[in-house]
Amino acid sequence: MTLPSMNVKAYLDHNATTPIWETLYEEVPKWMKSWGNPSSIHQTGRAPKNILREARKQIAEYLQVSPLEIVFNSGASEGNNTVIKGLAEKILLEPMQHRTEKCEFMCSTVEHPSVLKTYQWLENKGLKVHWIPVNQDGELSLDFYEQHLSEKVLLVSVMGANNETGNVFPIAKLCQLAHQKGALFHCDGTQLMGKAEFDFTSMNVDYATFSGHKFYALKGIGFLYIKKNLPYTQLIHGGAQERYRRSGTENTFGIASMGYMLELMAKEKNKILTMQLLRDDFEKQVLQRISDVRITGAKAPRLANTSHMMIDGVDGETLLMNLDLEGFPVSTGAACSSGNPEPSPVLLSMGFTRDQAQSSLRVSLGWGTEKQQLDLFVETLEKIVKRLREIKHGQKYFN
Amino acid sequence: MDKNILIKNKRVLVAMSGGVDSSVAAALLKEQGYEVIGATMQVWDYSSCDIEEGNGTCCSSLDVDDARAVADKLDIPFYVINCESKFKEKVIDPFLAGYLEGQTPLPCVNCNTYLKFDHLIQKMKELDCSFLATGHYAQVVESEGKSYIQTSEDDWKDQTYFLFTINPEIVPHLLFPVGSYKKPQVRELAAKWQLTVAKKKDSQGICFVGNQGYDNFIEQHVEKNILAQKKGLIKRFPVGTIMGEHQGIHHYTYGQSKGIGLNHHEKLFVIKVDASDNTVWVGDEEYLYGEEVKIINTHLLSNLDESKEYSVKIRYQHKGALAKIIKLGASEYKIHFKEKQRAITPGQAAVIYDDKKLIGGGWIQI
Numbered sequence: 001m002t003l004p005s006m007n008v009k010a011y012l013d014h015n016a017t018t019p020i021w022e023t024l025y026e027e028v029p030k031w032m033k034s035w036g037n038p039s040s041i042h043q044t045g046r047a048p049k050n051i052l053r054e055a056r057k058q059i060a061e062y063l064q065v066s067p068l069e070i071v072f073n074s075g076a077s078e079g080n081n082t083v084i085k086g087l088a089e090k091i092l093l094e095p096m097q098h099r100t101e102k103c104e105f106m107c108s109t110v111e112h113p114s115v116l117k118t119y120q121w122l123e124n125k126g127l128k129v130h131w132i133p134v135n136q137d138g139e140l141s142l143d144f145y146e147q148h149l150s151e152k153v154l155l156v157s158v159m160g161a162n163n164e165t166g167n168v169f170p171i172a173k174l175c176q177l178a179h180q181k182g183a184l185f186h187c188d189g190t191q192l193m194g195k196a197e198f199d200f201t202s203m204n205v206d207y208a209t210f211s212g213h214k215f216y217a218l219k220g221i222g223f224l225y226i227k228k229n230l231p232y233t234q235l236i237h238g239g240a241q242e243r244y245r246r247s248g249t250e251n252t253f254g255i256a257s258m259g260y261m262l263e264l265m266a267k268e269k270n271k272i273l274t275m276q277l278l279r280d281d282f283e284k285q286v287l288q289r290i291s292d293v294r295i296t297g298a299k300a301p302r303l304a305n306t307s308h309m310m311i312d313g314v315d316g317e318t319l320l321m322n323l324d325l326e327g328f329p330v331s332t333g334a335a336c337s338s339g340n341p342e343p344s345p346v347l348l349s350m351g352f353t354r355d356q357a358q359s360s361l362r363v364s365l366g367w368g369t370e371k372q373q374l375d376l377f378v379e380t381l382e383k384i385v386k387r388l389r390e391i392k393h394g395q396k397y398f399n
Numbered sequence: 400m401d402k403n404i405l406i407k408n409k410r411v412l413v414a415m416s417g418g419v420d421s422s423v424a425a426a427l428l429k430e431q432g433y434e435v436i437g438a439t440m441q442v443w444d445y446s447s448c449d450i451e452e453g454n455g456t457c458c459s460s461l462d463v464d465d466a467r468a469v470a471d472k473l474d475i476p477f478y479v480i481n482c483e484s485k486f487k488e489k490v491i492d493p494f495l496a497g498y499l500e501g502q503t504p505l506p507c508v509n510c511n512t513y514l515k516f517d518h519l520i521q522k523m524k525e526l527d528c529s530f531l532a533t534g535h536y537a538q539v540v541e542s543e544g545k546s547y548i549q550t551s552e553d554d555w556k557d558q559t560y561f562l563f564t565i566n567p568e569i570v571p572h573l574l575f576p577v578g579s580y581k582k583p584q585v586r587e588l589a590a591k592w593q594l595t596v597a598k599k600k601d602s603q604g605i606c607f608v609g610n611q612g613y614d615n616f617i618e619q620h621v622e623k624n625i626l627a628q629k630k631g632l633i634k635r636f637p638v639g640t641i642m643g644e645h646q647g648i649h650h651y652t653y654g655q656s657k658g659i660g661l662n663h664h665e666k667l668f669v670i671k672v673d674a675s676d677n678t679v680w681v682g683d684e685e686y687l688y689g690e691e692v693k694i695i696n697t698h699l700l701s702n703l704d705e706s707k708e709y710s711v712k713i714r715y716q717h718k719g720a721l722a723k724i725i726k727l728g729a730s731e732y733k734i735h736f737k738e739k740q741r742a743i744t745p746g747q748a749a750v751i752y753d754d755k756k757l758i759g760g761g762w763i764q765i
Contacts, residue, residue, distance in 0.1 A: 004471045318525040321478050325436070325526070391524050 009327035010373035014214075014305060015163050015191060015364035016331055021216035021264070024257055028218070031256045038250055039241060048252045055259025059223060062262035063200040066228065071245045072255050075222035076190040077114035078235065079209030080157075082224060082246075083186045084118045086233035087155050092125055102182070104128040106149065107157040108140055108169070109349035115157050115188055116345075132158070136351050138167030138297025146177065153183040160192040160208075164346045164362060165297040166306025168196055171203045179204070184230065190214050194265055194367070195303040197272055206230050212258040215265065216367070221254030271367045276304035279365055282374045283307050289382050296347075296360070305365040310352070313389045316360050322384045328377050331362045410434040411530040411574060412523045414515055415469065415477075416606075417462030419596045420577050421534030422469040423585045426592050427576040428532055429473050436526060437470040437477040439463050440514055442486035443607065468595050480522060482514055489513035491607065491620070498617055498649040499629060501674035502746025505561075506605055512564040520569055532574035536582075537562055537757075539573050546571040548700065549755040551578040560715050563750045563760030567700045617649045631677025633661060636670040636686050648672050651679050654687055654742030671765070688739040694749045694761025697730045701758050703751070710752045711736070713743055713763065719752060732761060 011019065031051060036044030038052050052072070060067040073079055084105075091103045107119050109131045119129045130148040133141045140158065149156070156178045161168045175185040186207040192198050193215040200208070208225040212218055226232050226245070238247025265271075283295055292312035311319070316332035323330050332344075343357030363377075413425040415437045429435045441463060463479055470477030490509045497504030515533060523531040536551035536558045548570060551557045565573070577585050589597035608616045618626060629647040634640060643661050645651070650658070655669040659681060668687055671680040692713070703709075703724055710719035711734055721737040734749055743763060750760035 002472065002474075004474050004477075315525070317481070318522065321476075321526060324478075325476055387527065388525055391521075 007327045008329060010369065010377055011329050012363045012365065012369070012373075012377065013329050013331045014195075014366035014369075015166070015362065017213045017219070018194070018216045018366055019368070020218065020257075021261060023264075024217070024260065027260060028253055028257065031253045034252065038252060039239065048250075051252050051256045052250055055255045058259035058263045062266055063225065065201065065225060068243075069225055069228055071224045071226060071242045072250055073222055073224055073236075073242075073246050074220055074251075075211040075213070076112070076188055076209040077211075079207075079222060079224040080112070080114040080186075080188055081118050082235040083207045083209065083226075083232075084115065084122070084155065084157065085235060087184065087231060088122050088125075088127060089233050090231075091127065091154070092122075096126070102152060102154040104130065104150070104152045105155050105157070106130040106132060106145070106153055106183075108132045108134055108159065110134045110162050110164075110167075110346045111157060111159055112163060112188055112190065115159070119157070128152075134162075134167070134350050136296075138162070138165050138300035138302070138350070140169050140174075142173075145174065149177060149181050149183065151181055153178070153181060155184045155186055157186040157188065159188040159190070160198070161196060161303045161306075162297075162346065163191050164344060165308045165350075166191070166195075166303035166364070167297040168192075168301040168303060171205060175204050175206075191303060194261075195272065195275070195305045197269060200225075210258075212254055212261070215258075215261050217257035217261045218251075218254040221251050221258060223255075223258065268367070272304045275365045275367070275369065278369060278371060278374060279305060279307055281371070282363070282365075282378065283309075285375070285378045286381065289378060290385050305369075307363045307365075308360060309363075310356050310360050311385055312359060313392050314359050314385055315388070316358055318388065319361055319384060322388070323377075323380065326380045326384070328380060331364070332360055406529045406571075408434070408527070408529050410436065410526070410528040411532050412436050412438055412519065412526055412528045413532045414519055414534070415439050415466040416534065416602075417465035417469075417596065417599075418534060418602060419589050419594070419599055420536070420585060422466070422594050422596050423580075423588050423592075424532055424534040424574075424576040425469065425475065426473055426588065426594065428574065429475060431576075433530070435473070435475045436528065437466065437473075437475050438480050438519065438522065439466040439477075440482040440486070440519065441479050442514075443483050443491075465596050465599065472592075472594060480519070482518060485514060485518060486510070494605075495617060495621055497746045498613070499621065499625070499674070500746075501648050501651075501672035503652040503744045504746045505748055506607075507561045508564060508748060511561055516562075516565050516569065516573075520572075523572070530572050530574050531569075532576060534577055535559075535562065535575050536578050537575045538578040539570060539575060540756075546573075548573075548757040550752070550757070551575070553581040556582050559752075559757045560712050560748070560750045560760075563700070563748060563757060564698045565700065570700070614650050621649075629677055631679065633659070633679045633681055636680040636682030642681060645679050648674060648677050648679060653744040684741075687742045689743050690736045690739045692734045692736075692740075692743045692749060693727065693764050694732050694734060695730065695764045697732050697759060697761030699759035701753070701756070703732075703758065707753075708737070709758060710754070712750045712752070713740055714747050724751060730761070 034047035034051055036048045038045055038048040056067040056070050059070050091099055107115060123129050132145050158169050158174055160171055171187050178185045184206045187205040189208045190211050193210055206227045210222050212221040234245050236247045241247055241250055286293055294310045296308040320332050343354050347357035411428055411433045413435055415421045415425055425435055425437055467477055490506045493509060494504045494506040519531055536553055536556040538549050538551055539546050540549050548559055548562055550559050626647055632641055633643045633645050635642055645660055651669045651672050653669055656666055667681040668684050670682045670686045705725055708721045708723055711722045712719045720740055722734045725733045727733050745763050745765045747763050748760045749763050751758040
C-alpha cells in the first residue's frame with residue numbers, strides 16, 4: 001500500500017483525533033509481544049490478561065473509581081449507544097399502556113451524533129425525548145432543564161464538552177438535579193480528556209463514555225464507566241469478556257495505550273494550562289488581525305484547546321481546503337459530519353444562521369502545539385481570508 | 400490578452416469523477432509539471448442508492464473512492480466538494496420537469512453549466528488556482544491571442560457538444576488534457592501509470608440514471624399522482640386517428656420505434672410528443688425529417704456570420720449537418736439545414752461549429 005505524503009506545518013484538529021503520543025511508538029511493540037488471548041487459561045493468556053488488569057487499574061485511578069466500573073469497548077460511539085439503548089430496551093419491551101413511570105429521556109441538542117441519532121431512533125420508536133436547548137453563547141438552558149426534568153425521566157444525557165465549540169457544560173449541577181428526580185445521568189466525556197481539568201467523582205455521573213484516540217492513545221478503543229449496581233444491558237452479546245458486559249476478544253494493545261496515557265496525563269496536568277494560554281493568545285491575534293470574526297461560545301466555559309470561530313464572508317469548506325494546502329489541517333466542524341453538505345446541526349440548533357454556520361472554522365490545539373506554529377497559522381489565515389473576501393466581493397479574477 | 404496577468408501560477412484544480420479520462424487528465428498534468436489539486440463533486444449517487452434514506456449522506460459513491468484512490472496514487476491533494484443540493488436543483492429537477500413537458504432533456508449540459516464550469520470555477524479561484532481541468536474530450540487552442548474550444552482528436556469521443564454554455568472568459572483557464580489523445584491511448588496511459596481505473600468501463604448514458612433506465616428513474620423520483628396526469632392517447636400523424644393509449648409521455652422520445660405500446664402491423668415512429676394534451680403522435684419515418692429548427696437560450700462563444708454555413712449537431716452522436724443560422728431575437732435563432740435532419744428533438748441542444756471550432760449552441764424548441 002502506498003500512502004499519500006503529508007505536508008503538515010501544524011496539526012490543529014485535535015478534537016477530531018489526537019496524534020499517537022510519541023513514547024507509544026516504543027511501548028506498543030513491546031505489548032504486541034503479548035499477543036495471546038486474555039481469556040485463555042494457558043500461559044499465553046497470562047501476559048495479555050495482565051495488560052488488561054493493569055490498564056483498568058490505571059484508568060480507574062485516574063478517574064478515582066473502582067476498576068470494576070470500567071468496561072472496555074470500541075469507543076464512545078459504542079458506549080453511547082450501549083447506555084441509551086440498553087436503558088430504553090426495558091421500556092420498549094413493555095406494552096405502551098404500562099409505560100407510566102420513568103419512560104422519558106432528556107438530552108442536549110448539541111450532543112455528538114452517536115447520542116443525538118440514538119435518541120432520534122428512540123423517538124421514532126415512540127419514546128419521549130426532551131431536547132435541552134443551548135444558546136448562541138454556548139450555555140445550556142437550565143430553565144428548560146428544570147422545567148422538563150420530572151419524575152418520569154429515566155435518563156439524562158449531556159456531554160462534558162462540545163466537540164465543535166468546546167463549550168463545557170455544568171455536569172455536576174445537572175447530574176445533581178437529575179438525581180433529585182430519580183433520573184440516571186449519562187455523560188459523553190470524550191472531549192474532556194486531556195483538554196480540561198475535571199474531578200470525575202465530584203461530577204457523580206452514572207455512566208460516562210470515552211475514546212482513546214481523543215487522548216493520544218490508539219484508535220478503535222474506548223471505555224465506558226458504569227457506576228456500581230446500576231442497570232445496564234449489554235449491546236454486544238457473546239463471550240464472557242468484561243464480565244459479560246461487552247463481548248468480543250479485547251483490543252489489548254489499544255487498552256494498554258489508554259492506561260498508559262491516563263497515567264501520563266495525571267502527571268502532566270500543566271499541559272492543559274499551556275494549551276489554554278496558547279489558545280487565548282491565538283484568539284487575541286486573530287481578532288486583532290482579521291476583521292469580522294466572532295469566537296463562538298467564548299462567554300461560557302470552554303475546553304482549554306478549542307477555538308471555534310465564524311469568519312464573515314468566508315466559506316468554511318474552501319477555507320479548510322486552503323489551510324490544508326498550506327499545511328494546516330483544521331476542521332469546519334465534526335469530522336464525523338464531513339461529506340455532509342448541510343451546515344453543522346450543532347450550530348444551527350444554537351440559533352446560528354446557515355450562512356454563519358457555513359463560515360465556521362474550528363481550531364483545536366494539542367499537547368504538542370507550539371506558539372511559533374500558531375503564529376504562522378494566524379499569518380496564513382489572515383492572508384487566505386483576505387483573498388477569499390476579495391473574490392467574494394467580486395474583485396475580477398479574469399484580467 | 401496578456402497571459403501574464405491571467406495565469407499567475409501552475410496550480411490546477413482537476414475535476415476527478417473517478418473515471419479513466421479525468422484520472423489520466425490529472426496524471427498528465429502532474430507529469431507536465433503542474434501543481435495538481437484533485438476534487439470530486441459529490442452529487443447524489445442515484446444509481447446504487449439502496450441504503451435507508453433520510454440519514455444525511457446516504458451513500459458515498461464508489462466513484463468518489465476511485466477518484467480518491469487515483470489521487471493517492473498520484474500523491475496529489477484531494478477534496479470532495481459537496482454539490483448535492485445544487486445538483487438536485489440544477490440538474491435532476493429540470494431533467495424530471497423536461498420529461499414531463501414532453502422533451503428529451505440533456506442533463507450533462509446543465510451539470511457543466513452550473514456545476515463543473517461555475518461551481519468548480521468558483522472553487523478554482525478560491526483555491527488560488529490558475530486553471531480548471533476536466534477529463535472532457537475537447538481541446539483549447541489559441542489563435543491570434545484568443546483561446547477557443549475545438550473538437551478533440553478522437554472524433555467519436557468528442558464531448559464539445561456538452562460544452563456550448565461555457566463562458567468565453569474562462570476558456571483560457573481551462574485544460575482538457577485528454578482531448579489531444581484518442582480513447583485507446585488514454586487507457587494505455589492509465590495502464591502505464593498503474594491507475595486502478597485503467598480497465599474501468601466507460602460511463603454509459605446519464606450518470607445518475609445508471610442501468611435502471613430513465614423511465615424507471617423518473618417513476619422513482621416523481622410523485623405518482625403527477626405521473627398519472629401524464630397519461631394520454633396515441634394518435635396517428637398527421638391525420639389524428641386514435642391508435643391507443645399510453646401510460647405517460649415520459650416513456651417516449653422523438654424517433655423512438657420500439658416499446659411504443661401498440662400492436663400494429665407497420666413500423667411506426669414517435670413523431671411528436673405534445674405535453675399540452677399528453678398526445679403521443681406516431682407515424683411513418685418520413686415525418687421525422689425536418690429542415691428547420693428554432694433554438695432558444697442560445698449561448699455563443701464566438702460571433703456568428705449569418706451568411707456562412709456552419710456544421711450543426713442536434714444530438715451528441717450526430718455527425719453534424721451543414722446549416723445557416725439566422726437571428727430571430729435576443730437569444731433565439733433559426734437553424735436552416737441544407738438537408739433535412741431526422742428526429743430534431745426538443746430538450747436536446749443544437750450545437751454550432753465552424754469546422755472544428757465550437758461557436759455555441761441553443762436549446763431546441765418545437
